[in-house]
Amino acid sequence: MATIERRQRGGRRAPVRWRVRWRDEHGRQRSPTFEREEDARRFRVRLEGDVAAGTWIDPALARVTVGEWMMQWRRSVVDLRPSTLARLDATVQTHVLPEWGGVALSGVTNADVRAWATRLHAGGLSASSVRKAVFALRRILAAAVADHRLAHNAAEHVPLPVEEAGERRYLTAREVAALAEAIAPRFRAMMLVARYGGMRFGELAALRRERVDLLRGRVVVAETLVDVNGVLTFGPTKTRNGRRIVPLLGSTCRDLSAHLERFVAPPARALLFTGLGGQPLRRAARASAATGGCRPCDRPGSRGCASTTCATPTYRC
Secondary structure, eight states: OOEEEEEEOSSTTSOEEEEEEEEOTTSOEEOOEESSHHHHHHHHHHHHHHHHHTOOOOGGGGGSBHHHHHHHHHHTOOSSOHHHHHHHHHHIIIIIHHHHTTSBGGGOOHHHHHHHHHHHHHTTOOHHHHHHHHHHHHHHHHHHHHTTSOSSOTTSSOOOOOOOOOOOBOOOHHHHHHHHHHSOHHHHHHHHHHHHHTOOHHHHHTOBGGGEETTTTEEEEOOEEEEETTEEEEEOOSSGGGSEEEEOOHHHHHHHHHHHHHHSOSSTTOBSSBOTTSOBOEEOSOOHHHHTTOOGGGSTTOSSBOSSSTTGGGEEO
16 A cells, blocks of 8 residues: 655755655555645555556656667567568668657657658558558557556557559460460479469478379478578468468479479479579579570560469579
C-alpha cells in the first residue's frame, strides 16, 4: 500500500510538499513528490488501482529510446525466416530508425506515427513500403508493451495506404512453347515445371533428384532456397501449405526426363536445376546466361508477366 507524507523544509514559511511512498514489484522504494495534497491522493488512488490490476508501468523503463530498445528487441527475434528478417532489418534501418531512433519509447504518440506514415507516402514511397515501415515500428513497440515498458502500442490503429494490385499478364500455351524453344536448353525444363507446376523460384532452385517421380508424373516440394545478403540457405517452404506434391503434364515429364539425363548429377540429393558449374541458382537481373544474350523483352511474355518463372531470363548461372 502507498502512503502519503507531509514534508516541509526550511522553516514554517517554506512551501509544503506531499510525498507518496511505495515499493514496486521488485521491492524498490518509490517516492514521487507533489505540490498539492490532492494531486498526491489522486496519484495514490491511480497507482494502487494499476498495481492491483497488474497494469502499472515504470516510467523509467519507457525513457529508453526506440533505437536502444530496437537493439534489445532484435536479438530476441527468432520467429522469422532469414529472408523475411533481412527485409525487416532493411526497413528498420532505412525508415524507422532515421525517424524514431532518438525518440524515447514514451515519446512515440499515435498522432506522430500517423503524420509519419502520411509523410512517407506523400514523399513518393509506395503503399507497400509505407505499410512495411509502420508494421516494423508496430512490432518493435509491441515488444515494449509485452515487456511492461509501455501501456499501449502507439503504432496501432494507424490508417495506411491501400496496395493496388496491378494488372497481371499470363502466358498462353503458345507463348510458353515459344519461350521453351528460345530459352537455353539447361533452363527449358525448369521453365516448364515452373509454368505448369506453379512453383516459386526458391522452390525450383531447391528441388532435388530424389523428389522427382516421373512414373507418377509429379515432384515433391519440401524446401526452398533463399539468398540473404549473398548467402544461400536451404530451409522450409514459405508456408506450411507450401510443402506439397505437384502433378506435371506428360510433356513436361518428358522434358524433365531428358533434363535429368543431361544436366543432373547421379546422387539422389543432387539439385535438379543448377548453373553451368553445378552450383545453386541465384536471382539476378542479367539475361545473357539463360538466353544467349537476348534481352528479356524480346521473349514472349517476359514483360509484365505474372507467371512464377516466365521471366526465366533473369536467372544467373
